[in-house]
Amino acid sequence: MSHHIVEFDNVFFRYPDGTEALRGINFRITHGESVGVVGANGAGKSTLLQHMNGYLMPTSGTVTIGDLSLTKKTRQEFRKKVGIVFQNPDDQLFMPTVFDDVAFGPLNLGLDEAAVRERVHKSLVMVNGLTLQDKPPHHLSCGQKSAVAIAAVMAMEPDILAMDEPAANLDPRSRRSLITLLKTFKHTKIIASHDLDLILDVCERCLVIGGGCVVADGPSSEILSDGKLLEENSLELPLSLQRR
Amino acid sequence: MTFNEKYFDVGRLDRLSYQETWVHRLDPRTKVIATMLFLITVISFPKYEVVALVPFFLYPVLVMTIGDIPFRFIIKKVLAVSPFVIFIGIFNPLLDTGTAAIIPGIPISAGWLSFISILLKFFLTISAALLLIATTSFPGVCHAFRRLGVPSLIISQLFFLYRYLFVLMEEAMRIIRARDMRAFDRRGTGIKVFARLVGTLFIRTVDRAERIYYAMLARGFQGDIPTLKKSRMTATDFAFLVTTIALIFVFRFFSFTEEIGRTVQGLFI
Numbered sequence: 001m002s003h004h005i006v007e008f009d010n011v012f013f014r015y016p017d018g019t020e021a022l023r024g025i026n027f028r029i030t031h032g033e034s035v036g037v038v039g040a041n042g043a044g045k046s047t048l049l050q051h052m053n054g055y056l057m058p059t060s061g062t063v064t065i066g067d068l069s070l071t072k073k074t075r076q077e078f079r080k081k082v083g084i085v086f087q088n089p090d091d092q093l094f095m096p097t098v099f100d101d102v103a104f105g106p107l108n109l110g111l112d113e114a115a116v117r118e119r120v121h122k123s124l125v126m127v128n129g130l131t132l133q134d135k136p137p138h139h140l141s142c143g144q145k146s147a148v149a150i151a152a153v154m155a156m157e158p159d160i161l162a163m164d165e166p167a168a169n170l171d172p173r174s175r176r177s178l179i180t181l182l183k184t185f186k187h188t189k190i191i192a193s194h195d196l197d198l199i200l201d202v203c204e205r206c207l208v209i210g211g212g213c214v215v216a217d218g219p220s221s222e223i224l225s226d227g228k229l230l231e232e233n234s235l236e237l238p239l240s241l242q243r244r
Numbered sequence: 245m246t247f248n249e250k251y252f253d254v255g256r257l258d259r260l261s262y263q264e265t266w267v268h269r270l271d272p273r274t275k276v277i278a279t280m281l282f283l284i285t286v287i288s289f290p291k292y293e294v295v296a297l298v299p300f301f302l303y304p305v306l307v308m309t310i311g312d313i314p315f316r317f318i319i320k321k322v323l324a325v326s327p328f329v330i331f332i333g334i335f336n337p338l339l340d341t342g343t344a345a346i347i348p349g350i351p352i353s354a355g356w357l358s359f360i361s362i363l364l365k366f367f368l369t370i371s372a373a374l375l376l377i378a379t380t381s382f383p384g385v386c387h388a389f390r391r392l393g394v395p396s397l398i399i400s401q402l403f404f405l406y407r408y409l410f411v412l413m414e415e416a417m418r419i420i421r422a423r424d425m426r427a428f429d430r431r432g433t434g435i436k437v438f439a440r441l442v443g444t445l446f447i448r449t450v451d452r453a454e455r456i457y458y459a460m461l462a463r464g465f466q467g468d469i470p471t472l473k474k475s476r477m478t479a480t481d482f483a484f485l486v487t488t489i490a491l492i493f494v495f496r497f498f499s500f501t502e503e504i505g506r507t508v509q510g511l512f513i
Contacts, residue, residue, distance in 0.1 A: 032365035055458050076464070084462050089413050091455040095402050095469075103472060108464030114473055136258075136383070138410040156463060 004031035004066060004159045006190050011061035013047060021047040023212035034189035034219060036199030040234035045192040048209065049162050053082045053190030064102060080109065087165040089145035093137040098148050101137065104236035119187040123151040145176030160188040167195045196238035200224050208233055260313060260378045267311035272384035273391060274481040278488045285492050288367045292357045295502065304371040311379045320371050333362040340457045374466045382406045387471065400469045416445055458495045
């Protein structure tokens with residue numbers, strides 16, 4: 001299953017205004033792994049995610065998924081393989097109804113009507129959102145919006161799921177059901193978040209990003225219990241590990 | 245009316261369109277075609293026509309009743325835009341003073357007739373348009389237009405307008421609320437601060453547009469928004485359309501009101 005491997009090889013990225021966001025990122029994620037990406041505000045987490053489907057191109061270095069390396073030509077292929085869920089669901093749900101929004105990706109993949117309907121149905125059932133399908137996104141609550149945003153990405157059946165702060169703005173119950181949902185996905189998962197408990201719960205591996213580099217890489221249970229390392233990166237121990 | 249109330253008012257029109265009545269269930273295309281025909285017919289009357297316009301009120305009244313749309317809500321909306329029309333028409337009675345008709349005893353100038361005609365046409369057209377929006381979801385109207393041949397680029401723009409109108413209004417509401425909370429006694433509510441608020445709103449909008457475009461690319465967007473055909477015209481739709489067209493035709497080309505008048509007169513004389 002070599003086609004689900006994600007590899008960043010010495011990736012540098014500089015924004016047009018001169019900010020160096022990534023300075024030599026190296027890691028390799030194999031099939032089925034779930035990886036948390038943590039780090040201070042502005043450490044480069046979102047920039048990193050935006051490289052995974054070619055919205056940003058590395059200034060130098062290579063991003064490889066399976067046997068494809070990222071170039072302007074292979075971008076479309078990348079977008080089929082990697083589904084990204086954004087932090088703010090309002091940015092992601094741009095169609096007038098939930099159904100249309102979830103159908104947007106599959107239709108762009110060129111599927112026929114029956115297949116599109118089936119995918120929409122399947123992914124809405126997955127997130128418990130079937131009753132929402134005729135509603136316009138602005139009538140939904142925040143938790144519902146983020147559920148639909150996940151369905152919209154899942155409907156494209158990506159090999160790899162990348163998420164940016166999936167639990168931001170969710171109430172505890174919605175957050176809990178999100179975690180349960182994430183655990184059922186057999187995909188390769190890459191989750192950038194400040195919610196360290198969520199990472200500890202969902203991801204077996206964890207990357208710490210600081211100053212545009214990978215500062216630490218290892219099992220979540222190890223990294224997230226290392227108070228000193230976390231503090232150096234403007235983080236702290238997950239709440240569940242703070243109780244004594 | 246404060247900004248908050250305005251916001252919920254727009255939302256109300258939108259919520260009305262998600263009701264379930266007979267009118268709401270009609271295919272959007274049916275309603276779009278009927279409304280267009282209605283508008284064109286009303287506008288096509290000559291400028292001194294008053295009497296023949298009256299039967300046309302049947303359409304908005306019927307749609308409002310069957311569609312369970314609150315009468316006062318629509319009237320309020322129509323009145324809110326009426327100053328524009330009054331300004332356009334108000335000079336007619338002054339400029340066009342020739343006598344056009346005589347109701348026993350009182351001569352009526354052509355200007356007054358055309359003014360009243362303008363008002364009637366305005367009431368009819370605006371209420372018909374509002375009722376279309378109140379009985380058909382906005383996406384429905386867009387799909388109808390697309391399938392009636394309007395270019396998809398324009399339709400996409402309309403979709404985005406509808407989707408982000410509410411997001412943008414909420415954003416504006418948050419900014420204004422934040423200002424009001426720290427603007428004691430009118431300080432900080434002046435035009436200078438306002439200009440900067442609008443600037444901020446604009447920048448945020450541009451940023452958001454960028455993020456939305458990114459989201460679209462992430463899901464394989466390549467220049468066109470594809471959609472599935474969802475609705476189908478049924479026998480009810482055709483029945484509604486045929487009846488409407490027939491009535492519009494009769495009202496337009498036969499002086500219906502005059503006939504009623506004559507019949508009634510005939511009864512008494």
